[in-house]
Amino acid sequence: MSEVESFFKSAFSVDNVIFGFDGGDLKVLLIQRGAAPFRGKWALPGDLVYPNEDLDTAAERVLEQLTGLRGVYLEQVRTFGAVNRHPLGRVITIAYFSLIKVSDFALTPASFAQSAHWHSISSVGELAFDHNEILDICLQRLQRKVRNAPVGFELLPQKFTLTELQQLYESVLNLPKNKGLDKRNFRKKILSMNVLVECDEMQEGVAHRPAKLYQFDRERYDQFVAEGFSFDI
Amino acid sequence: MSEVESFFKSAFSVDNVIFGFDGGDLKVLLIQRGAAPFRGKWALPGDLVYPNEDLDTAAERVLEQLTGLRGVYLEQVRTFGAVNRHPLGRVITIAYFSLIKVSDFALTPASFAQSAHWHSISSVGELAFDHNEILDICLQRLQRKVRNAPVGFELLPQKFTLTELQQLYESVLNLPKNKGLDKRNFRKKILSMNVLVECDEMQEGVAHRPAKLYQFDRERYDQFVAEGFSFDI
DNA sequence: GGGTTTGGTGTAAAAAAAACAATAAGACTG
DNA sequence: CAGTCTTATTGTTTTTTTTACACCAAACCC
Known part of the structure; x- marks a missing residue:
């Protein structure tokens, strides 16, 4: 030995x-x-x-x-x-x-x-x-x-589009792209939580209509949690 | 060292x-x-x-x-x-x-x-x-x-009443007794899962109307899970 | 300016959850 | 055995949430 x-x-x-x-x-x-x-x-x-x-x-x-x-x-x-x-x-x-x-x-x-x-x-x-x-x-x-829990945002850049966020979820949950989650329902749900804020900025360098950029607002999230809110997707 | x-x-x-x-x-x-x-x-x-x-x-x-x-x-x-x-x-x-x-x-x-x-x-x-x-x-x-997950049953005797089950949940979740969960809704929900079976037996030794006894049916539960069911209360 | 690609939006139907109260069954008492 | 007491049992209505679904808009490319 x-x-x-x-x-x-x-x-x-x-x-x-x-x-x-x-x-x-x-x-x-x-x-x-x-x-x-x-x-x-x-x-x-x-x-x-x-x-x-x-x-x-x-x-x-x-x-x-x-x-x-x-x-x-x-x-x-x-x-x-x-x-x-x-x-x-x-x-x-x-x-x-x-x-x-x-x-x-x-x-x-x-x-x-x-x-x-x-x-x-x-x-x-x-x-x-x-x-x-x-x-x-x-x-x-x-x-x-x-x-x-709002941990998905940790994987995205600070500013992201809603499509990117949806793709993140589909990827993590291993759902078929653009079939696992309904685009309109997904956006409705995530926006209704009021924890995303619109930036005054658009996506750049893409060869099609650029999307709005959003940011996760942790302060608002923390406040909602204190009031009993629970994140759920 | x-x-x-x-x-x-x-x-x-x-x-x-x-x-x-x-x-x-x-x-x-x-x-x-x-x-x-x-x-x-x-x-x-x-x-x-x-x-x-x-x-x-x-x-x-x-x-x-x-x-x-x-x-x-x-x-x-x-x-x-x-x-x-x-x-x-x-x-x-x-x-x-x-x-x-x-x-x-x-x-x-x-x-x-x-x-x-x-x-x-x-x-x-x-x-x-x-x-x-x-x-x-x-x-x-x-x-x-x-x-x-159906783990609450692990804390109860094999045969139990629905009231006992509800009290277990209220106790574990620290809810006010008989106020946290609505009795009718609770029974509806748990019975609709079809994982409890009625025993041919009643509660004994109580000074009031005795309740029916139920058992958790793990085989049925496992089968439902295999079919995509998920337990949720 | 027409083609291509992705962004953005609303409504209706279905399902699930929440609110709510009266009757039934057995045990006990006198 | 009649009356009282305690807990058991049961459905309906309303509200909320979830699902399903399709068209026009905006920018880029050629």
């Missing part, structure tokens, strides 16, 4: 399912493992939790090291702790998902070194460890969350 | 919020700590996870040692891992909640030794560690779950 192995009793890590929305598709940011075990395989970004680090802090650190982003949406989902989930010892992992605006994503030294790439959810292959299961559970959580 | 070593100076435990329903009230099973830290304080039952034990298995073990029950409803909720949550070292804990029928609860050696007692949710005092927070989060989870 190697020296490291002899110390290796149990540990905990965080793994982060980083979602993005680009090209009308829901994506997940994966890294290619450079070391054993599972060398060369795609995996969720994660790391062992430092002895003096809170779990949320560890998840934020993993996210920032890879994307350069701080203060983005992050939620703990579940802990995976099957005895044999890690080939080298007992490591349980606390799974998080985060939602980022792809346009904000900057290549960091870490992401470069770990060859981070966006993968369409629908075309993720076999991942290292139990990461397929983790991804699956996190996606289910996102699908529920997006329907009863 | 080497860096590698320090990663493994940590442990993980499970804590179990065991809910019961008795006397029209939602209860939680607590134990009184017999050793430091927090000696004498009420706490959630829990234990360190064995090196070769899955997390769910550990939660089942804690539950069985205390109540003698196996195969009851158990769900992982969240992991609590603040650096200083445990005064003696870095211990993160995976929180579970379980739902049991109070009438099935038998005093075990462990429950006797740990002076386990049912506490009304509304009158739980200050608990050891971060257990108040854990209880709170688990209760919130139960409140959501009971509304979109």
